[in-house]
Amino acid sequence: MGENSLPADGGRRRLVGTRRLLVAGALGVLGTVTALSASVPAGAAAGTLGAAAAQSGRYYGAAIAAGHMSDSAYVATWDREFNAVTPENEMKWDATEPSRGSFRFTSADQIVSHAQSKGMKIRGHTLVWHNQLPSWVSGLSTSDLRSAMVNHINTVMGHYKGKIYAWDVVNEAFADGGAVGTLRSSVWTQKLGNGFIEEAFRAARAADPSAKLCYNDYNIDNATASKTLGVYNMIKDFKARGVPIDCVGLQSHLSSGSVPSNYQQNIAQFAALGVDVQITELDVGGSGSAQADAYRRVTQACTAVPRCTGITVWGVTDKYSWRSGDTPLLFDGNYTKKQAYTAVLDALNAATPNTSPSPNTSPSPNTSPSPNTSPSPTRSPVTGACSAAIETTNSWPGGFQSTVTVRAGSAAVNGWTVKWTWPGGQSISSLWNGTQSVSGSSVTVRNTDYNGSIAAGSSTTFGFTANGTAATPSVTCTSP
Secondary structure (H helix, E strand, C coil): CCCCCCCCCCCCCCCCHHHHHHHHHCCCCCCCCCCCCCCCCCCCCCCCHHHHHHCCCCEEEEEECHHHCCCHHHHHHHHHHCCEEEECCCCCHHHHCCECCECCCHHHHHHHHHHHHCCCEEEEEEEEECCCCCHHHHCCCHHHHHHHHHHHHHHHHHHCCCCCCEEEEEECCECCCCCCCCECCCHHHHHHCCCHHHHHHHHHHHHCCCCEEEEEECCCCCCCCHHHHHHHHHHHHHHHHCCCCCEEEECCEEECCCCCCCHHHHHHHHHCCCCEEEEEEEEEECCHHHHHHHHHHHHHHHHCCCCEEEEEECCCEHHHCCCHHHCCCCECCCCCECHHHHHHHHHHHHCCCCCCCCCCCCCCCCCCCCCCCCCCCEECCCCCCEEEEEEEEEEECCEEEEEEEEEECCCCEECCEEEEECCCCCEEEEEECCEEEEECCEEEEECCCCCCEECCCCEEEEEEEEECCCCCCCEEEECC
């Protein structure tokens, strides 16, 4: 999301919103969708959005800004109505790593801690995006940028490992208009090329194997739009090649008359690729029955597709919305339920149970087609302070991904060095949790400043993606 609500602490508001709304408005006229019956057995209807969504195995969440959490009505409405949350700005790069290697999580932790205390699902937003980047990122060389991207993914995901249901790994990478599959020009494409998306997803899987990994974008609500088809083709390619991706996020910033007639078809076509669909930033400009009908149509489209696992509205109240003039949310500025709220609640209560897949269960580390079977890990002999084991965790034509486990012996380790020699022309394309030096086919990886100390009998890991045929060479580990 590039145009978020204005935080109470004076955070900036993005000004690209007009562009989004113009494009969203062009997506098509309001289509005819067969209404689902809102009738349920007596006493069965849930009275809040989160509870109603949970009946069919889904979530209904809201984007939350830490700067508004001093507003008691804001927090009370969040707590009562929603069973999931997405931090608006607090997990973005400029908020979490304002200077290189210096991370701060205070505001994001505030949201996460509160959500955990209420048993809510937490969506992480967002790891790699062209916007809201600190200035130091754009000045990096190609190799430095790749290293910084992987380190950022690893550190932020590592900080929240086990707490995040799904991450928006890459956000808004596709261009508006133009040929199908065109990526927007950004520091990522200019220095890393179009492959940066795949690199980010592979790094994210290594950083937290249990979190769902999502690609998130706006103006991909129309099933036949060129931007939609570009994202569709990318996901299809990723699934075919075993690139780890679990879900696609449709932001769905809409107006009352711009819900595409093929919106449900669009959700279904993504789901057919073997990924979950999450409506991630829903808001609908308008009011009254027209706004209510648009919200109803979106909700019914999601609940009609088993792999549409949840909906998040981009904010709680119109008062704090980034589109406040459009009054796009379910609660007005006084936290009064709008007509659209009732339409959504009725649609959620009418949904049939969602049993395939179970949205409350995180996928196994790789839900893509099984990679080529790799040899058993090779281990260095425990000749001193540390040992190492290298294992191929994924492979694809022309490349592979590996994890190296460094383990301390009977005494603690303070600093480690792992070495190996490639057997057949392999080369590392991206490495995380370590610093590498290369001389011909010989590779040396040393610890970073944060993972050099290992308690006796404990371990740490680093990982990499590499070019060439998958290999597990013999490795050695030494410690000063």
